[in-house]
Amino acid sequence: MKPLIFLPVSVLFLAIAGCGNESDELPVDGRDFNGVQYSEPTPYTGRVIDGYLKNARVWLDMDGDSQFTPGPMEFELASGRKVILESGEPTAMSGEGGQFSLDISELVLDPEIGPNIDPETFPLYALALPGKTMEQLRTGDVPVARAFLLSAAPGVSNVSPLTTLERYRRLTTAGLLSGTGSSVVPGLEGVNLRRDYVLAKDDKAHAYAQALARFSASQFPDDYNDALARPESDGKERLLSPQGAYLLGVSLLQNAGDVVAIVDSAAQGNYANVDVDQLELPMVPLELSDPVLLTGQRVYAQPRQSTDLPTNSSNLIVSAELKFEYSEDGRLQAISSEGCLSPSIQEIARLISVNGYMANLSTQWLPSASLSPQSKIAYDNPGVDERLVFDWAARKATFETGTACHQLEGIQPGSTELGGEPEVAYSWSFSSGKLAQLEARIPQQSGTITRTLTPERTNALEGFPGYQLKEEGVEVESLVYSDIFQSCAIGDKVDPATAAHVVTGFQHYDFSGHEPHPATFTGLALEFDTRDEQVRLLRYGFLAPEMSGLGNVDAVGGFEWAMYYPSRSSETLLGGTPNLIQKAYLKNYSSNQACGRSFEESPSGVFAWIEYEYRNLSQYLVDQLN
Numbered sequence: 001m002k003p004l005i006f007l008p009v010s011v012l013f014l015a016i017a018g019c020g021n022e023s024d025e026l027p028v029d030g031r032d033f034n035g036v037q038y039s040e041p042t043p044y045t046g047r048v049i050d051g052y053l054k055n056a057r058v059w060l061d062m063d064g065d066s067q068f069t070p071g072p073m074e075f076e077l078a079s080g081r082k083v084i085l086e087s088g089e090p091t092a093m094s095g096e097g098g099q100f101s102l103d104i105s106e107l108v109l110d111p112e113i114g115p116n117i118d119p120e121t122f123p124l125y126a127l128a129l130p131g132k133t134m135e136q137l138r139t140g141d142v143p144v145a146r147a148f149l150l151s152a153a154p155g156v157s158n159v160s161p162l163t164t165l166e167r168y169r170r171l172t173t174a175g176l177l178s179g180t181g182s183s184v185v186p187g188l189e190g191v192n193l194r195r196d197y198v199l200a201k202d203d204k205a206h207a208y209a210q211a212l213a214r215f216s217a218s219q220f221p222d223d224y225n226d227a228l229a230r231p232e233s234d235g236k237e238r239l240l241s242p243q244g245a246y247l248l249g250v251s252l253l254q255n256a257g258d259v260v261a262i263v264d265s266a267a268q269g270n271y272a273n274v275d276v277d278q279l280e281l282p283m284v285p286l287e288l289s290d291p292v293l294l295t296g297q298r299v300y301a302q303p304r305q306s307t308d309l310p311t312n313s314s315n316l317i318v319s320a321e322l323k324f325e326y327s328e329d330g331r332l333q334a335i336s337s338e339g340c341l342s343p344s345i346q347e348i349a350r351l352i353s354v355n356g357y358m359a360n361l362s363t364q365w366l367p368s369a370s371l372s373p374q375s376k377i378a379y380d381n382p383g384v385d386e387r388l389v390f391d392w393a394a395r396k397a398t399f400e401t402g403t404a405c406h407q408l409e410g411i412q413p414g415s416t417e418l419g420g421e422p423e424v425a426y427s428w429s430f431s432s433g434k435l436a437q438l439e440a441r442i443p444q445q446s447g448t449i450t451r452t453l454t455p456e457r458t459n460a461l462e463g464f465p466g467y468q469l470k471e472e473g474v475e476v477e478s479l480v481y482s483d484i485f486q487s488c489a490i491g492d493k494v495d496p497a498t499a500a501h502v503v504t505g506f507q508h509y510d511f512s513g514h515e516p517h518p519a520t521f522t523g524l525a526l527e528f529d530t531r532d533e534q535v536r537l538l539r540y541g542f543l544a545p546e547m548s549g550l551g552n553v554d555a556v557g558g559f560e561w562a563m564y565y566p567s568r569s570s571e572t573l574l575g576g577t578p579n580l581i582q583k584a585y586l587k588n589y590s591s592n593q594a595c596g597r598s599f600e601e602s603p604s605g606v607f608a609w610i611e612y613e614y615r616n617l618s619q620y621l622v623d624q625l626n
Contacts, residue, residue: 043101044090044119046157048126048150049198050213051206052098052136057127057235058159059091060102060119061151066245067238068125077114090119091236094126097136120155123167128213130229146217147225149240149248158196161212162205165256166193168249172622187257203271210276211263216252219286243618244288250621251286251328258282285329287617291359292576293330295615297322299339299369301586301608302376307552309371309607310587316609319376320369324358330617331356334389339379340370340405341386343424345453346467348388348397349438352428353455353465356392362463363537367561367584369608371547372405387418395429398422408546410442410449451476459484459507461535464526466509477513477543487530488595496531500567501538501599504530514543521558523591529565529599534578536565538599541589553607558589562603573616585609 048056059068062075062085071088090102107117128148134141152163153170165185185193188208197205224239259281267274300316303309320339327333332351335341347366354360378385386401401423402416411423421443428438435455442449449471456466459481468478487505490496506525511517527539541560548555563584586608615623 044104044157045099045101046124046152046159047098047196048094048100049098049158049160049196050128050135050144050150050210052096052198053126053128053144054094054096054098054134054136054141055129056094056098056100056133057091057129058094058100058102059089059125060104060122061125062089062117062122065242066125066149066151067240067242068236069238070236075117077117079114081114083109083113093235100126123154124152124157124159126150126159127228127235128217129233129235130225132228132233144217147220147228148213148216149220149245150213150216151249152194156194158194160197161209161216161252162188162191162193162197164216164249165212165253168253171246172250172253172625185253185256187260204267207263207267207271207274207276208260211259211279211281212252212256214276214279215255215259215281215284216248218281218283219248219251221288241288241290243290243616247286247288247290247328247618247621250618250625251284254328254621254625255282255284285327287328287330290616290618291330292573292580292614292616293324293326293358293620294364294580294612295324295326295620296613297324297365297367298611298613299375299608300610301369301371302373307373309553310555310605312604313585313602313606313609314604316606317376319379319608321379324365326358326617326620328617328621329357330359331392332358332390334387336384337386338383339385340372340375340401340403341388341399342368342370342405343388343399344368345426345438345440345451345469348426349428349435349453349455349467350463350465352438353435356390362461362535363563363579363581364612364614366537367563367581367586367610369586369610370405371550371553371607372403373552374403374405378403378405384418395427397426399424399426406546408549410444412444456480461485461507463535464507464537469513475513477511480510482508482510485528486595491594491596491598494596494598499598501529501536501564502531503527503538503593503595503597503599506595511541511543514545517543518557518589520591521589523593527593527595527599532578536563536579538563539593541591547607555588555607559586559607560589561586562600564602573614576614580614581612583609583611 048058063069068091069089071086073085073088074082075085076082085106087106090104092100092102094100104119107119109116128144130145130147131143133144135144150159150161150164151167152159153167156163169185191205227233227237227239262279262281263274266279298318299320300318302317302319303311304315304317320337322335322337322341324332325334358364385403388399390397399422400418401413402418403413413423414420425441429436438453440451451471454468456468460466466479466481469476485505485507490502494502496502505528508525511524524541526537529536529538539560539562541558543558547553561584563581565578565582585603585606587603587606
């Protein structure tokens with residue numbers, strides 16, 4: 001799998017250094033003359049604008065963490081030498097007309113220590129405080145009802161919702177580090193994002209900015225907002241992570257087009273009369289913890305030579321690629337597949353049990369794969385072949401396919417194109433906050449087949465429930481745990497310090513359905529590696545007539561999935577855990593494996609194997625923007 005590259009937020013924040021020097025009566029880049037080139041510097045000045053914002057906390061973000069950092073603060077110069085800023089990052093409260101003045105005297109250094117620290121190489125931040133910051137309008141001062149965070153690129157001294165957009169557009173543009181990134185925000189072409197639109201009497205830009213500020217406030221964390229609203233708060237609280245601030249900026253950028261379109265519709269060309277408070281703006285929940293999410297799977301289930309399975313894993317080529325799509329709060333919205341998706345009703349139920357929030361699963365999306373040769377045929381034709389879409393508010397989901405991969409499951413495509421009536425319609429219900437039943441309705445020429453899955457939680461570990469699956473009210477298969485989870489001692493020949501995967505626990509289960517069972521399909525147990533208080537599922541067996549019934553598949557003894565994770569010493573994505581599967585192999589079932597053993601190396605004789613890809617939510621959203 002290709003390595004995942006995620007730039008630290010601090011690197012992103014400091015990547016843009018300096019802007020142009022143009023100026024006129026209304027400086028188009030937001031700068032004012034401030035004399036910082038002299039040895040006796042004047043204060044670093046600017047304005048905070050929504051309308052003009054009085055009594056907003058402003059600071060120069062020198063350490064890239066998006067929060068005010070108090071003194072004494074250690075700062076490293078380009079030479080590597082470190083200096084102490086006793087007062088911390090330069091900060092002030094904005095005054096009349098949104099004007100602020102930062103004392104940058106501590107940035108003037110003794111020549112023997114190094115050159116002066118240039119404030120124009122750092123971004124500005126401004127925080128509006130609920131009930132304290134006043135928006136200065138033609139009709140008078142109005143207190144801000146809810147907190148929001150603004151920023152501006154290094155060297156830009158006007159801080160507004162529009163400069164925030166411009167800054168995050170630059171941060172998220174693919175050509176950022178080569179200097180080719182465009183600052184143009186879709187939907188705002190031709191709007192000067194840096195200038196003082198109040199002074200310029202630009203009603204259009206002003207209306208956009210006010211609506212964007214309202215949207216930003218709607219996403220601001222409740223606990224942070226409440227803390228800032230307390231009488232003793234002065235806006236210096238450090239309650240927002242760098243990743244959280246970055247996500248707020250990315251989400252503002254991602255939704256700016258919709259907000260602008262709403263303003264345009266209300267204005268009908270007269271932006272001075274837009275009442276921003278009356279606009280119905282998007283309500284977009286945002287998960288500021290920046291979780292790590294499964295974003296892709298690459299399925300290898302087609303032999304290079306002949307069509308017979310199993311075969312050597314190196315003989316398998318890609319037969320499907322899956323993309324996982326999320327909303328801004330980390331909730332799975334859809335899975336699209338080039339090739340065949342092979343949705344598992346058991347895994348859909350597991351996802352529903354956490355209301356679609358993939359990061360809340362103990363292990364994200366257990367593997368499944370189509371072994372049908374039709375998958376590779378579909379994959380070789382450009383475009384999406386199958387799609388699973390969730391409607392969480394309605395408690396429904398739909399599966400569409402244009403392939404012949406699922407005929408043994410009774411799923412017939414309505415056409416070779418997606419759209420129209422789905423091939424499977426899912427619905428579900430809850431009881432006492434837990435999934436009670438998942439129903440799948442499959443239209444056929446002779447009528448609709450109804451399959452229902454009911455979770456069985458007796459003795460089950462969190463995140464790995466048993467189940468009962470019925471078709472037209474008759475049980476077709478079930479998995480029930482026969483006892484509780486059992487730990488075991490690591491074997492004498494196993495070095496736990498170097499072994500990547502060790503079976504340290506298991507849980508027996510009984511499987512019914514698809515009788516008669518193969519004679520070797522015995523000793524059924526889920527195997528786990530539970531070291532370091534993690535619960536990593538390593539192996540489990542199952543029967544699947546829809547796969548073993550294919551003419552190219554030789555699986556008389558049943559199947560099992562073997563899963564492999566990052567080594568315990570390897571780094572994970574920010575916020576990630578060792579529970580993120582890297583690869584999974586589908587192979588013939590083998591029974592009666594000893595607990596306490598070092599888990600087997602990647603197998604060679606397999607039916608399929610799957611590569612997993614992950615992204616932090618913030619990086620996923622940036623990918624969607626670009």
